[in-house]
Amino acid sequence: MADTKGITPRGEDFSAWYNEVVLAAELADYSPVRGSMVIRPWGYGIWENMQRALDSLFKETGHENAYFPLLIPMSFIEKEKEHVEGFAPELAVVTQAGGKELEEPLVVRPTSETIIYHMYAKWVQSYRDLPILLNQWCNVMRWELRTRLFLRTAEFLWQEGHTAHATAAEAEEEARRMLGIYRRFMEEWIAMPPITGMKTDSEKFAGAVRSYSCEALMQDNKALQAGTSHFLGQNFARQFDLKFQSEEGKEEYAWNTSWGVSTRLIGGMVLTHGDDVGIVVPPRLAPIQVVVVPIWKSVAEGSAVREKAHLLSRLLKDAGVRTRVDDRDHLTPGAKFWEWERKGVPFRLEIGPKDLEKGQVVLVRRVALEGESRKLFLPEGQAVTELPGYLEEFQKGLLEAARKRREANSYRGVADLGEMKEILDGPGGFVYTGWSGDPAVEARVKEETRATVRVIVDPEFRSAEPPRRCIGGGEARMEVVWARAY
């Protein structure tokens, strides 16, 4: 397994590894337009599985899908002061259409708060019209200076949920609920366990009162902001006149939330599980969970082995397993093995003449679970009945490994800037410290370490002992997690 043909090992140049592995797995390819990418079928299939899972989680919590337009009047974006300041530098603007200069420039949406709350204002009169719980799946555009496949592209696919509520408490609860759903999705589907918490003022969404975030630790010990949920207060409601009459007959502004995850999650999956051979796709996200590879020598063997491969594949499909038989005959088995491993298919089922004789199959995992061998020889009937269980076990194994790695690279109770620098310049990781809440300290530490506060950490992730000492001095009023981030 030392020979990975062309892929730069992670240890040599992590950044090169990432680019190469994304291209080699055929997740995506560069497009002719700077900063934008083509998502290829294998990558899109993973995205579709993410969408399916998230979409049902949203529906289960009472949300519906809708679609709002791509183009937003410039004046909408300009209404909320912080919002426009946050997004102005990265807007793509349409100034001409139909061969004529437009009277008002149209912005290609970087996010849809403004147009959505404009519409909500039309739809809401009474408290009886609330809450509105909508989501949309769409593309957005942010003209980033420096782009990377999946992690930061000029155009990306995402979902954005936008809700309106009658009370602050209800909106706050919604923002928190969706953060929880993101966390659950990341753990149970991507096997990428994030920490959660609130953003500091300097890191929060432009226009939000509070932002909550899921932050995952990648293999190079940099943080990835993987999903955010915002309590918007009445900031947008006021600018877009989103008012309702309360039960008491008073006119009030609605309370909003917005929340989103994007194709960046695919980058997170790669950076969490990939190895020097290629990517590793968790079973629940894999478009193909088991690839069946028939192996033969003579023509007679070929047809017998292929027949068995297709039979097993059908049985597996009936058992709810996504399979494909790779019976291309211009490739040797070895070539197929490498190809599917590069693409991260969780399991491979080999069937050769020897197996046929013995009524067995060879089952090979994409990566070895702790303490187990990659390869299993199983009676063919057993392979079919056991595979769904093996897939779940593999899924859990990935999550466990990722959780262990996260904890092994988390440093708690740090209070000294020198120590923090040493960690960040060395192995990197999540650094837990006390913080006074002083933005000047935050800025200074960022300046000196190039790390940012990822979150003011939620109770569940806090250290057993609340920090007494504080980074940058002052009284430790909260615990925060620092890291260098994507």
Added chain:
RNA sequence: CGGGGUGUGGCGCAGUCCGGUAGCGCGCCUGCUUUGGGAGCAGGAGGUCCCGGGUUCGAAUCCCGGCGCCCCGACCA
């Protein structure tokens, strides 16, 4: 936007210093033999050498000016 690198068949590169009309590996096509970890042999297809000027009898190569892409930084809910 600053620094660095790079641009030559689909991909990866050599050739550039020292000018003479383009080559290697992989991939692709055809045929035969193969197939338990990236198959072998034989034959074949495929290139405005990033673009525009200039020098020259002649430019992938030298000169001038652009552009693209990648990496690092700045920037980036």
